[in-house]
Amino acid sequence: MPTIETGYQAEQALLRARLDGDAQERGCVVVGPAGSGKTTILEALRNRYAGPVLTVSGVRRTPDLVFGHLPACRETTAPEGDRPAAWLRWAVADACRERSGTALFVDDAHLLDDDAAAIVHSLVVHDNVPAFLACVLDADRSPAPAVRSLWKDRHLPRVDLPAIGAREVRDYLTRVIGHPVTTRDVAAFTRWSRGAPATLVDLTASSLEADQWEVVGGVAVLMQRPSPSVEERERLAEAVEGLSEGALAVVECFGAATPVIGTRMLDWLPLGPMIDLAGWDALLEAERCGVIEADTTRVRLTVPFLADAAARRTPALRRAELAGRLATAIKVGSGTRTGASLEDEALALTGLLALTTPQGASAGVRLAAARSAHRLGDPEAVRALAAPRADIHSADDPELAVLYAWALIHLNHLESLRVLTVRWADEPLPAWRGLVDFLTEFGRRRKLGGRAFLDLHDSDEGGLIGGVAERMSRDRMSGAWFCFLLAETAMLVGRYTEARGLLDAVGSAADDDGLLMFHLAYVDVRLQTAVSGADRACADTERIRQASGWRSDQVCAAADFVCGVAHANAGRFDDALAELRDSAPFLVATRLEDSSARLMGRITLMSTGTGWRAGAAPIEVPVDPYALLTVSELTLDRAWSLAADGDAAGSVDCLLDFAEAITGAAPTLAVDHFELAARFLVPGETEVTRRLTAGVGTVAETVEPARRIDALSGYAGAVRTADGAGLEAVAERYRSLGLVPVAADAFAQAADARRAAGATPAAVTDHLAAKRLAEAVGGLASPAQRLVAAPLLTRREAEIVALVAQTRSNAQIAEQLQLSVRTIEGHLLRASGKLGVRDRKALAEIWREQLSASCA
Known part of the structure; x- marks a missing residue:
């Protein structure tokens, strides 16, 4: 069993109850269904109650059993015969009066009989005893009228316990x-x-x-x-036994389908086939009983584990027969369904269900289902359908085998892929030839590098896009993947117009493979960030995520990863952390397995400067563009780790070394490193800033014009010359690009440069802008932010300037703070010097500006 601190459970329970101070002192009735945490709340209230307590349980029901065990009742001489309820009521009341402030706690108050409930009611109403009750209130159980009267007549507040969210x-x-x-x-x-x-x-x-x-x-x-627990399984079994014939038929269908839908379709089944299989009357009956919930196209159980309970009582052959009938119903009805997503869900489900039947699924059913699963982006389902015996040799059809190969690529099962391609090496099917050609091009790019790879295909008839069109005419899927290779490479080398054209050229072919969306969107994020800014990249990734919500869990997680990358660039750190966490299932079986964890660690370093640290970055720069992307991210991780350890100079050297090494091969990646180096530098003419300017100039000459590259060129120049106004202008440009963390650091550097130049009022404005943006992203622990971390004014100076802004005179301020007027004048003189103003009016205006910025 999991262990968790009692204090934590109690705190969570009280938060759910939303009890105010009065309810925790005078008493209340906590109402909720069984298992909702009422007893936990009652215990938490008892532990927090300051005075003595009497605790009873409604399970005992009758007055003598409920109250008779209390010391006050045992120690008092009882009348002869059975002790009447009135005597018990006075005994408890006397005990409460003897110990001032004694409170009564009643668990399971709905089980009290009328006499016991009347005693509790009387103690609350006539003796003003603080009372805390836990009570179940549902259709099956109703408390005694005296208990209901406690909240109906407003003697105690009723606290309805909400379901946990x-x-x-x-x-x-x-x-x-x-x-x-x-x-x-x-x-x-x-x-x-x-x-x-x-x-x-x-x-x-x-x-x-x-x-x-x-x-x-x-x-x-x-x-x-x-x-579920043994007790829950027994309860579910009883619930199944108590179902009507129609509702039971519906639940049995879900029991037959559970091995498939439980992991892939969030327990939903298509509504049309369920109507054909179980009938409208049975579905309506199940809905009236609260057994199912439905929308216009789907239906599922309200209690998922009812399906397991039904499956346990249904003979195996009967379950197989139901699965087969459901598969047939879905197959027949799928052609009349509207929307590609519904069609693919139905066909994939048909094949998976058919696999669970004794006769299995025909090659035709498996092929249609595997294609649909591929469009849904579910490689595990494709593998199961293409090779049902989990054996390469069981993929006995060339069209199924090629789908199996794509699934192996997605699952990163490279050795199995090699064996499969050798087995089908002589297969003339266009889909096979296209797959082999793609793998050849992928290997060629790894060997040649990005620029040489593009040079090779520039000679294709019609250029890069013409080469893609020719390949897609032979085989759409492999042609779409080849287009991705070219688009990613064009983006990396700075051929942005062609990269955009290639992404557009993929068109609807990308829908043939749900997971291709992830790779294309990842290219698009970097492209949009360079050309249009982070806000556009975030909007595009959000749109892609919304459009792919009908696909598999893996596709949704892939979309989360891409959104996380975009939001991290924009400084939306909370969103990015949540999305990167949700991408973990997708990355389990890929070469990007630790990417989300590393980026989450980097975000923590960026926002707090604490926690995770990256290891040393690789020394060699790879030729393979795919590997280059990974090494680039590792270098950024290392740079932030060095900066968090106070070694900004070492971090800048690391960034510049790598950026200079990759400028020729991947200038778009070099932008990330030059930009971060600029953020970590102290403005001023040094050998390092000259090196930065030269490197950025080379990048600008290498790539197509783009807004981010233009901003970086201005940034490098302003950092080198310590131009405060120039840095402020750069910060505004980055803010317009949606790159808020960069803008925050540029503002901080502008404040530092202007303070050094004696332009104190302007420095204050930039200081406030830097702090405002850093707070907007949830914190920014960069070296530049540390330059503006210390307040310009001391606590006492700030206090006095705030009073000046309220139009108080020096004498009034001196009287309020119990200081001399001369002391007040001294503080104001020093504050004016720090803020670069000469009179009280200007001092008050700057203070109001600072206050307004901090509240924004």
Whole structure:
């Protein structure tokens, strides 16, 4: 079982209850369904109550059993025979009067009988005893009228306990598992627990005991659905037994489909085939009973584990027969469905369900299903459909085998891919020939490098785009992937117009492979950031994420990763951290496995200057553009780590060395490193700033004109000359590009340069702008920000200037602060010198400006 501090549970419970101070002192009735945490809240309130307490439970029901065990009742002589309720009521009341402030705590108050409930009511109403009650209130259980009267007649406030939401689920899972968890898993546990903390605790315990979590890049990912507790399974079994015939038929269909839909479709089944299979009447009956929920196209169980309970009581052959009938119904109905996403979901589900039947699935069904799964971006489903025996040789059809090969590429199973391509080396199918050509081009780019690779294909008829069109005419999918190779390379070398044209040329062919979207979007982020700015890149990635929401979990996670990269550039650190965490499932089986973790660590360093540190960056610069992207990110990680350790000079050397080394091969990546070096430098003419200016000049001559490169050219020049006005103008340009962290640092450097030049008022303005932007991104711990971290005024100076801004005279200020007028005048003189003003009016104006900026 997971262990968690009692104090933490209590704190979370009280937050959910939203109890005000009065309710915690005079008493309240906490109302909620079973398992909602009422007892935990009652215990938390009891532990916090300042005075003595009497604790009873409604489970005992009758007055003598509820109150008779209390010391006050045992020590008092009882009347002969059974002790009447009136005597028990006075005994408890006397005990409360003897110990001033004694409170009564009643758990399971809905179980009290009428006499016991009347005693509690009387103690509250007539004896003013503070009372705290926990009470279930639902259709099956209703408390005694005397208990209901407590809140109906407003003797005690009623506190309705809300169901736990996603935030509470995330907090609990993170606390218990010891790692952050994905939004997908938070949503799953929120749905499975149905708002009940007790169920959440049981399911979490089950998942930990079964070792169903895998930590990927510091993020916990649930790999299998947990099993309910024994008690919950028994309750679910009883619920299934009590279902009507129609509702049971619906649940049995879900039981047959659970092995497939539980991991791929969020427990949804298409509505049309379910109507054909179970019938409208059965579905309506199940909906009336609260067994299912539906929208216009889909249906699923409200309690997912009912499907498991139904499957356990359904014979294996019956389950197989239901799966086959469901697969047939989906296949027949899929052609009448609207929308490519619905069609692909239906076809993929058809094939996967057919695989679970004794007769299996025909090659035709498997091929249609595998193509749909490929469009959905689910390589595991493609692999299962193309090679049902998890064996290369079971991919016995060339069209299935080529889909299997693409799945192996996505899953990074390179050795299996090599064996498969050798086996089908002589296959003339265009899809196979296209795949082999793509792998050849991929290897050629790794060997030649980006520029030589583009030079090679510039000679294609029609240039780069013409070469893509020719390949796509032979095989759409491999042609689209070849287009990605060219687009990424063109972006890296600074041929931005061609990169945009290539991305546009892919068109609808990208839809043939759901995961191609991730690679194209990653290129687009870098392209848009260079040409149009970070805001445009963020908007585009958000649009792509919305458009791909119908695809697989892997595609959605890939979209999250791309959004995380875009938002990190823009300084939207909270969004970026959440998205990068959610991308972990996608990265499990790829070469980017640790990318999200590293970028999350870098964001932490950028925003706080503490925590994660990167190791040494690779010394050699690779020729392979793919590897170059990885080494570039590792170098940026290392630079931020050095800066966090106070070695800004070492960080700048690291950045400049790498940027100069890759300017010829990938000038777009060099921009990232030159830009960060500019942010880490102290403005002024030095050998390092001259080196920066020369490097940026080379990049500007190498790439096509772009807004970010223009901004960087101005940045390098202003840093070298310590031009405060120039740095301020650069900061404004970067702010317009949406690159807020860069703008914040440029403002800070402008403030430093202007202060050194004696332009104190302008320095104050830039100082405030830097602080405002750093606060907007949630904190920025760069060397430039440390230049403006210290306040310009002391606490006493700030206090006095604030009073001046309120039009107080020196004498009034001296009287209020109990200081002499001469002391006040001295503080104002020093404050005016620091802020570069000569009179009280200007001093007050600057203070109001600073106050307004800090509140913005």
